Amino acid sequence: MKDATQEVKLPYNVYLVGVGGQGILTIGEIISQAANLQGIPVNFYPTKGMAQRGGFVKAQLRIGKELVGPSIPEKGTHFVLAMERSEALKAVRFLKPGGDFLLWDFVWAPTAVMLGLASYPELKVVKEQVQKALGNLVVVDPSLLPDFEGKPVADNIFLLGIALKRASLGKVVSLTTVEEAVKNRWQRFASRNLYALQAGYELEI
Amino acid sequence: MSKEIVTGNEALALGALRAGAKVITGYPGTPSSEVIGYLLSHPELWREKGVHVEWSTNEKVAFEIATGTAWAGQRALATMKMSGLNVAFDSVISIAYSGIKGGLVIYVGDDPGVSAGMAEQDTRGFAFMADLPMLEPCSVKEIYQLVPQAFELSEKTGSPVFLRLTTAVSQSHAAINLKKPYFVPVEREVVLEKDIQKYTKAGPAICMLQHRDLLQRLEKSQETIKEMGLNSLSLSGRKGGLGILASGVSYAYLEEGLHLASQFGLDPESVSVLKVVSVNPFPAEEARALLENSETILVLEELEPYLERFLIVEAQGLGLNRKVVGKLDGTLEKIGDYSVREVVKGISTALGLNIPPELYQGIPAEKLACPRPITVCAGCPHRGTFMAINQAIRKSGLKRDQVMVTGDIGCTILGMNPPFNTVWNEVSMGASIGIAQGYVYAGINSPVIATIGDSTFFHAGIPPLINAIQHRVPLTVIVMDNGWTAMTGMQVNPGTKEELQPEGLRRVDLEKLISGLGVEHFWVVDPYDYPKMTSVILEALRLPQVKVILSRRECAIQALRRKEKAGKVKVIAEKCNLCKACITITGCPALSIGEKTIEIDQALCNGCGLCTFACGYKALEKEAV
Numbered sequence: 001m002k003d004a005t006q007e008v009k010l011p012y013n014v015y016l017v018g019v020g021g022q023g024i025l026t027i028g029e030i031i032s033q034a035a036n037l038q039g040i041p042v043n044f045y046p047t048k049g050m051a052q053r054g055g056f057v058k059a060q061l062r063i064g065k066e067l068v069g070p071s072i073p074e075k076g077t078h079f080v081l082a083m084e085r086s087e088a089l090k091a092v093r094f095l096k097p098g099g100d101f102l103l104w105d106f107v108w109a110p111t112a113v114m115l116g117l118a119s120y121p122e123l124k125v126v127k128e129q130v131q132k133a134l135g136n137l138v139v140v141d142p143s144l145l146p147d148f149e150g151k152p153v154a155d156n157i158f159l160l161g162i163a164l165k166r167a168s169l170g171k172v173v174s175l176t177t178v179e180e181a182v183k184n185r186w187q188r189f190a191s192r193n194l195y196a197l198q199a200g201y202e203l204e205i
Numbered sequence: 206m207s208k209e210i211v212t213g214n215e216a217l218a219l220g221a222l223r224a225g226a227k228v229i230t231g232y233p234g235t236p237s238s239e240v241i242g243y244l245l246s247h248p249e250l251w252r253e254k255g256v257h258v259e260w261s262t263n264e265k266v267a268f269e270i271a272t273g274t275a276w277a278g279q280r281a282l283a284t285m286k287m288s289g290l291n292v293a294f295d296s297v298i299s300i301a302y303s304g305i306k307g308g309l310v311i312y313v314g315d316d317p318g319v320s321a322g323m324a325e326q327d328t329r330g331f332a333f334m335a336d337l338p339m340l341e342p343c344s345v346k347e348i349y350q351l352v353p354q355a356f357e358l359s360e361k362t363g364s365p366v367f368l369r370l371t372t373a374v375s376q377s378h379a380a381i382n383l384k385k386p387y388f389v390p391v392e393r394e395v396v397l398e399k400d401i402q403k404y405t406k407a408g409p410a411i412c413m414l415q416h417r418d419l420l421q422r423l424e425k426s427q428e429t430i431k432e433m434g435l436n437s438l439s440l441s442g443r444k445g446g447l448g449i450l451a452s453g454v455s456y457a458y459l460e461e462g463l464h465l466a467s468q469f470g471l472d473p474e475s476v477s478v479l480k481v482v483s484v485n486p487f488p489a490e491e492a493r494a495l496l497e498n499s500e501t502i503l504v505l506e507e508l509e510p511y512l513e514r515f516l517i518v519e520a521q522g523l524g525l526n527r528k529v530v531g532k533l534d535g536t537l538e539k540i541g542d543y544s545v546r547e548v549v550k551g552i553s554t555a556l557g558l559n560i561p562p563e564l565y566q567g568i569p570a571e572k573l574a575c576p577r578p579i580t581v582c583a584g585c586p587h588r589g590t591f592m593a594i595n596q597a598i599r600k601s602g603l604k605r606d607q608v609m610v611t612g613d614i615g616c617t618i619l620g621m622n623p624p625f626n627t628v629w630n631e632v633s634m635g636a637s638i639g640i641a642q643g644y645v646y647a648g649i650n651s652p653v654i655a656t657i658g659d660s661t662f663f664h665a666g667i668p669p670l671i672n673a674i675q676h677r678v679p680l681t682v683i684v685m686d687n688g689w690t691a692m693t694g695m696q697v698n699p700g701t702k703e704e705l706q707p708e709g710l711r712r713v714d715l716e717k718l719i720s721g722l723g724v725e726h727f728w729v730v731d732p733y734d735y736p737k738m739t740s741v742i743l744e745a746l747r748l749p750q751v752k753v754i755l756s757r758r759e760c761a762i763q764a765l766r767r768k769e770k771a772g773k774v775k776v777i778a779e780k781c782n783l784c785k786a787c788i789t790i791t792g793c794p795a796l797s798i799g800e801k802t803i804e805i806d807q808a809l810c811n812g813c814g815l816c817t818f819a820c821g822y823k824a825l826e827k828e829a830v
Contacts, residue, residue: 070454086577092567112578
């Protein structure tokens with residue numbers, strides 16, 4: 001954490017994108033709570049829009065600075081987490097050169113795409129764009145989602161686990177405090193999500 | 206002391222409790238909804254303390270309730286989005302003239318950057334029009350501090366006070382130190398003050414006297430704000446440098462922007478900063494000091510250049526010819542929300558620094574993303590209404606582009622999107638009916654339909670319906686009653702089922718209300734019953750005078766939260782030929798194209814069965830659950 005903020009006197013920025021219903025806002029809340037448990041200031045700014053209705057959802061976290069504007073500047077994000085392939089493209093503008101970009105390569109095709117009336121971007125388009133932005137892309141295939149007691153775990157929490165290990169996010173908030181935040185949120189039902197978190201953390205890609 | 210994470214709106218709610226507000230009212234509207242929403246879900250914070258919190262029928266009613274409380278000497282808060290303030294403004298002006306006894310704060314949420322639809326209205330203009338003080342915090346933490354100060358200012362000056370937040374601040378979550386106890390009562394008698402001179406507008410003499418008093422209160426607030434130290438000025442020891450006037454969220458980006466610019470030749474030591482919290486009255490004295498100290502001044506404020514103009518007026522008064530950078534010189538835009546980018550751009554122009562724009566301009570990859578128009582949820586009863594309107598128009602022998610279907614605010618406007626493309630326009634709360642009447646008067650030969658949701662109808666749809674009835678206007682009004690104020694996050698409204706109302710509240714039944722108005726033709730139809738809905742609309746289109754159809758079925762999301770499903774739909778594999786008509790007609794998110802047949806996501810499917818009517822091959826079947 002100290003490296004991330006003191007060096008440049010700027011906050012550590014996280015940009016989350018996806019589709020309403022995927023649990024983007026929950027990831028943001030968990031990271032915020034974890035930062036708070038570590039006594040690090042955080043500003044979490046979700047843009048719900050039509051979150052409930054399968055629309056685009058984004059959330060911005062700015063960690064490590066007491067008074068900070070809620071929106072991350074373009075080219076200012078240290079870590080992007082995208083939960084849907086097409087929506088991932090909306091985060092590229094905000095990626096810092098050298099920043100981490102974690103893509104859950106899930107395809108949520110809008111109706112027009114299903115009917116063949118609109119085109120949907122190929123994975124290589126996202127790869128090219130992140131490369132152009134000089135980002136470090138990690139693509140995770142949704143088929144890697146593990147089961148817990150016979151049912152698939154929550155993909156958002158699984159991804160958070162991956163991020164803590166594979167992206168610079170893990171230097172800002174620790175797995176331990178994220179686990180504590182998960183326990184605080186789900187109380188006695190936390191075991192499922194703790195498993196998802198751990199499985200993501202230990203995932204070999 | 207540990208900090209708790211709260212949103213800007215929650216901080217505002219908690220600030221109001223801490224200030225001893227006795228009545229807190231509002232009408233839902235993004236980005237302001239979570240103040241009342243938070244309080245209603247945490248009754249333990251206020252219910253036992255004699256505090257009253259409610260969703261009112263509309264913002265004007267909410268504000269009037271708060272005023273009555275303030276006139277009786279108690280503290281009150283009314284909350285609304287900017288569009289709601291427009292609705293309340295008739296009363297705001299009048300009550301500004303009268304002044305108040307107990308503290309009265311109006312929270313209004315503006316939405317630069319348009320996160321939720323509607324106008325990029327800069328509500329600060331209303332504060333100038335009404336001659337009322339307006340305060341604007343720059344962060345979640347500052348909201349919590351500022352609410353009690355707003356009440357204090359209101360009582361010290363006898364004036365209602367605006368508290369303005371923008372989306373980025375009201376929707377942000379941040380950790381703050383919450384003071385205990387959460388609620389601090391203001392021990393004060395309820396007063397009944399009879400004063401015709403103050404509380405009525407009976408005659409020009411009274412009105413002009415009140416106008417004089419109003420202006421005096423605003424002038425007094427200037428001193429009070431100074432005593433309270435709400436604005437802050439930090440002057441550089443060196444004269445002739447850069448001055449920055451920043452207000453609202455723009456101030457929160459300042460440090461980052463200065464840091465960036467310092468790498469390109471800006472000397473941070475030469476910068477003077479005036480942080481404006483009191484948007485009205487403008488801190489003229491501090492602005493003059495800033496002008497005296499600086500050669501060039503950058504003004505950072507989203508939307509309209511109000512403060513920039515005030516600053517220029519002060520410069521002229523001092524006879525100073527200063528370079529002012531902002532919107533009036535074309536450097537910054539009136540459109541959209543601001544971030545570090547505007548700070549850097551402004552400094553760059555002000556000082557002629559060579560800061561390359563690429564530094565803060567990323568790769569526009571979003572243009573390669575596929576469009577994702579929003580539609581109604583799986584199981585949404587509005588889907589049935591839109592499908593039936595389209596079908597009835599076809600059956601009536603008319604083309605879709607011959608029948609005007611006016612739209613209104615809320616989820617019902619989603620009928621404008623594919624696959625329905627039913628609704629033609631969206632204006633403001635309740636406008637669908639009046640506008641439809643105007644189309645009829647214009648001389649259209651084909652039928653005109655108005656669509657409106659239940660909460661919107663309660664809010665502002667009743668007067669235009671009364672108007673249409675009185676004038677015997679041939680018009681079909683479809684009230685789409687899903688029992689909730691859904692679009693803004695499922696708030697309760699007068700029509701919500703009684704057992705789902707907060708404890709002790711009554712339901713106002715739309716069926717009784719509409720039939721009580723004496724409409725000529727009135728039907729109540731379940732929008733899941735597509736054949737019935739279609740035939741009723743078809744009949745209505747052919748009848749004279751005012752027709753009202755109450756399309757009634759609870760919001761599927763809310764029903765599902767209580768585990769109530771309408772049924773279960775299954776695919777009969779051998780009958781499905783993948784013609785995709787079900788998707789084309791319903792656009793239901795639970796349907797997708799499988800390898801050999803249509804597939805239904807049973808986790809999403811509500812079992813409404815509307816897709817079964819779209820299928821010409823009987824390949825979709827609804828079963829009861």
